[in-house]
Amino acid sequence: MQEAEDKYALIVSWKGDDLLVEVPMSSNVFDLKKAIERETGVEVDDQRIDGLMIPSDDLTNDLPLIALGLESINTLLLSSTKPDSSSRRKSNPEPYIDEMDGMSADGLPTPTVVHPDDYNKALEDELSMQLSDSDNNAYSAYGGGGFQMDTNDYTPYTSDIQKLGTFLDKCSLDNDFWVQTWEVKYGDSHPQFVCDAFTDALATAKELLRPIVVNLQSPAIGCVDFNSLVLTSAPLAQVLSENFLFWVGFVHDTHKVEAQRALAMALRSHPSVQENAAKFGEQLLEFPVTIVIGHIDGSPTVMEVVQGMVPADELIAKLYGVMDTLAASQEKARQQRARSAQQRTLIEEQDSAYKESLRRDAEKARIKEETERAAKEASDKKMNILSSARRAALAKMDTLAPEPAAGVPAGTVAIRLPDGSKIQRKFDASRPLMDVFDYVEATIAQRLQDETYLDDTTSFDSADPKPWSIQSYGLMMNFPKKTLTLQDGQKTLKELGLAPGQSLLHLQDIRSM
Numbered sequence: 001m002q003e004a005e006d007k008y009a010l011i012v013s014w015k016g017d018d019l020l021v022e023v024p025m026s027s028n029v030f031d032l033k034k035a036i037e038r039e040t041g042v043e044v045d046d047q048r049i050d051g052l053m054i055p056s057d058d059l060t061n062d063l064p065l066i067a068l069g070l071e072s073i074n075t076l077l078l079s080s081t082k083p084d085s086s087s088r089r090k091s092n093p094e095p096y097i098d099e100m101d102g103m104s105a106d107g108l109p110t111p112t113v114v115h116p117d118d119y120n121k122a123l124e125d126e127l128s129m130q131l132s133d134s135d136n137n138a139y140s141a142y143g144g145g146g147f148q149m150d151t152n153d154y155t156p157y158t159s160d161i162q163k164l165g166t167f168l169d170k171c172s173l174d175n176d177f178w179v180q181t182w183e184v185k186y187g188d189s190h191p192q193f194v195c196d197a198f199t200d201a202l203a204t205a206k207e208l209l210r211p212i213v214v215n216l217q218s219p220a221i222g223c224v225d226f227n228s229l230v231l232t233s234a235p236l237a238q239v240l241s242e243n244f245l246f247w248v249g250f251v252h253d254t255h256k257v258e259a260q261r262a263l264a265m266a267l268r269s270h271p272s273v274q275e276n277a278a279k280f281g282e283q284l285l286e287f288p289v290t291i292v293i294g295h296i297d298g299s300p301t302v303m304e305v306v307q308g309m310v311p312a313d314e315l316i317a318k319l320y321g322v323m324d325t326l327a328a329s330q331e332k333a334r335q336q337r338a339r340s341a342q343q344r345t346l347i348e349e350q351d352s353a354y355k356e357s358l359r360r361d362a363e364k365a366r367i368k369e370e371t372e373r374a375a376k377e378a379s380d381k382k383m384n385i386l387s388s389a390r391r392a393a394l395a396k397m398d399t400l401a402p403e404p405a406a407g408v409p410a411g412t413v414a415i416r417l418p419d420g421s422k423i424q425r426k427f428d429a430s431r432p433l434m435d436v437f438d439y440v441e442a443t444i445a446q447r448l449q450d451e452t453y454l455d456d457t458t459s460f461d462s463a464d465p466k467p468w469s470i471q472s473y474g475l476m477m478n479f480p481k482k483t484l485t486l487q488d489g490q491k492t493l494k495e496l497g498l499a500p501g502q503s504l505l506h507l508q509d510i511r512s513m
Contacts, residue, residue, distance in 0.1 A: 008070045009343060009350075014040045014078045016206065017298040017333075018340040021076075023065065030061035036078060046082040051075060161300045164291075167263060168198035171216060171249030178248060182227065189232045191240035194247045202293065202300060205245045209330050211294040211303065211322055212245040216263070218252070218287040222309050226288050233312035239319055244292075251287070263289065292319065294326040295333070393445035396438040404428040411499025415440055415475065416506045429499035434489040436475065436498075440507065475505040483508060 008027075012019045019039045023032050033044040048056045052068050173195040182190065194201050198214070205212040215231075217223045230236065240246045286308035294303045303322045306315065403426040404410040413436055414424035423443050427435055474483040484496065484505070493499035 008065060009347060010070065011075045011340060011343060011347070012036055012039065012078050013075055014042070015298050017336060018075070018344075019336075020339055020343045025066060027065050028061065029059050029063045029065065029068075032065060033061070040078065042078065042080045043082070046080045048079045048081055050077040050079070161293075161302070164263075164293075164302070165199050165202060168214060168216070168247075168249055171251055172197050173248060173250055178250075186227050186232055189234060189237065191231065191237040191246040194245050195249070198247060198249065201245055201247045205293075206295050206298075206300070208245070209295075209333055210243060210245055211292055211326060212247055213240060213319070214247050214249065214289075214291040214293065216249045216251060216287065216289040216291070218250065222286065223288045225309050230310065230312045230315060236312045236316055239316055243323060244319065290315070292322050294322060294329070296326070296329045298333070390445050393441050395442075397442035397446070400435060400439060400442075401428060401431055409494070409500050411493050412502045413493070413498055414502070414504045416504065417444070418507060418509065427493055427499065429494040430492055432490050432492055433475075433484060433496060433498075434486075436493070436505075437486065437489060440473070440475075474508045476508045477503070477505060 006025045007022045008025055010021050010023070012021050021032070021035050021039055023035045030044065033047050033049075036042065036047060036049075037044055044061075049059065050056055052059070052070075054063075054068060175193065175195040178195045179193055182193070194204075202212055217227075288308070290304075290306040290310070291302060292304035292306075293300050295301070303325060304318050306318065409429040410426050411429055412424060412426050414422055415436075416422050423440070425439055427439075474485045476483045488496065497503075498505075
C-alpha cells in the first residue's frame with residue numbers, strides 16, 4: 001500500500017474566520033492557492049497571501065512550498081485584490097414609489113416611480129448638503145454622549161454595515177451615565193446595557209457568537225413609552241441578556257433629521273426601511289429604532305429593523321425568529337472554531353515537537369562536539385608525548401659510535417624483529433650492549449609511523465615505555481639460551497660473547513612476561 005504523502009496544515013485567516021487548508025509538502029504556490037480557492041472562493045489570480053517568508057508580490061506560482069519555511073508558520077493572512085462583489089448593487093433593482101406628484105382623474109395623487117439608484121443618490125446628496133451647511137458643523141454632544149457629526153467625518157463607504165457602524169459609533173454613550181439615568185427614571189428592571197463604542201461591541205458579539213441588538217433612542221415620546229413599557233419587561237430582559245448583546249445609542253432631538261438620513265443610508269437595502277422610503281423627510285425613521293445584527297459566515301448582516309413602539313411579546317417573537325435564522329450559521333461557526341482550535345492545538349503540538357526535536361539534535365551535536373574535542377585533545381596530547389619520545393629515540397641514532405674500522409676487533413650483530421625482518425650492524429667489541437639497545441630502539445622508531453604508537457593499554461605519561469622503546473623488549477640469544485635486558489646494558493659485547501664474530505639475536509616483547 002502506498003504511504004500517504006506528508007501535508008502542511010495551515011490556518012488561513014479570511015474575513016475574520018480561521019480556515020484549515022491542507023496541501024501536500026511537494027506542492028507549489030499555485031497548488032496552495034487552488035486549495036485556498038476551494039475553501040474561500042477567492043480565485044487564484046485575486047489572492048494576496050501575507051505572513052510568508054517571501055512578500056506576496058514576489059510569490060510565483062511555480063515556487064515550491066518547501067522554500068517558504070511553512071514548518072514555522074501558523075497563520076496566513078488572505079485578502080482579495082478584487083472588489084467584494086457583495087458590496088455591489090444589483091444590476092436591476094426594483095423601482096419603488098418615492099414622492100406623490102400630480103393628481104389622477106379621480107382626484108387622488110399620482111405616484112412618481114423613482115429608481116433605487118436615483119433614490120440612493122438623492123439620500124447621499126441630501127446628507128452632503130446637510131454637512132456642507134455651516135450652521136450644522138461640529139454639533140455638540142448631548143448629556144453623557146450621543147450623536148454628533150462634523151463635515152470631515154463624512155466618507156462615502158461602499159458597505160452598508162460600514163456606514164451603520166460609523167454612524168452608530170457617533171451615537172455612543174457613557175455606560176455608567178446611561179444606566180444611572182435610566183434606572184432613576186424607569187427602575188432597575190432592564191436588560192444588560194452596552195453603551196460603549198459600537199464597533200467594539202460588534203466585535204465582542206462576533207467573538208461570543210451572539211447577535212447584537214441596537215436600540216437607538218431620542219427624546220421622542222415613543223422612546224419614553226418603549227423604555228417604561230417594553231424594556232422593563234422581565235421576559236424580554238431575560239431573552240436579551242441570555243442570547244444577545246443589547247447596545248444603546250442616543251440621538252439628540254436637534255440632530256434627529258441628520259441622524260435619520262444617515263441611518264436611512266446605512267439601512268436603505270433593508271425591506272422595512274424601503275417600505276417607508278416614500279416618506280423621505282423627518283419621519284423617514286420612527287424612534288426608537290431597533291436593529292438586530294447577526295454574523296452569517298463571519299460577515300455582519302442586518303437581520304431585523306423595528307421602528308417605533310412595539311410590544312414586548314412581539315419584539316421577543318422577532319428576536320426568537322432571528323435566533324432561529326442564525327442557528328445554522330452559529331453552529332457552523334462553532335464547529336469551525338472547534339476545528340480551528342483543534343488544528344491550532346495540533347500545530348502547536350507539532351511546533352512543540354519540532355522545537356523539541358531541534359533541541360535534542362542541538363544537544364546531540366553539542367555532546368558530539370565536546371566528545372570529539374576531548375578525543376582530539378587527548379590524541380594531541382598523546383601525539384605530543386609520542387612525537388617527543390620518538391624524536392628522542394631517533395636522536396640516539398646520531399649518538400651511536402661509528403662502525404669500527406678494519407682491523408679493530410668487532411662483532412656483527414643481527415637482530416630479528418617481530419615482523420620477521422632483520423637489521424644488522426657492526427659494533428666495536430669493547431662497546432657496551434647499550435649501543436645495541438639504542439640502535440634497535442632508533443631503528444624501530446624510524447620505521448614506525450606516529451599513529452602506530454597509540455597504545456590504549458598504557459597511560460601516556462612521558463616516563464612510560466613506548467612500543468619502540470627497548471624497555472619493552474629483550475634480546476634473546478640462541479646459544480647460550482639467554483635473554484639480554486637493560487640490566488646487561490653496561491656489559492661489553494666481548495663479555496657477552498657477541499664479538500668478535502657474528503651473532504643473531506631475536507627481539508622479544510617482554511611487557512607481557
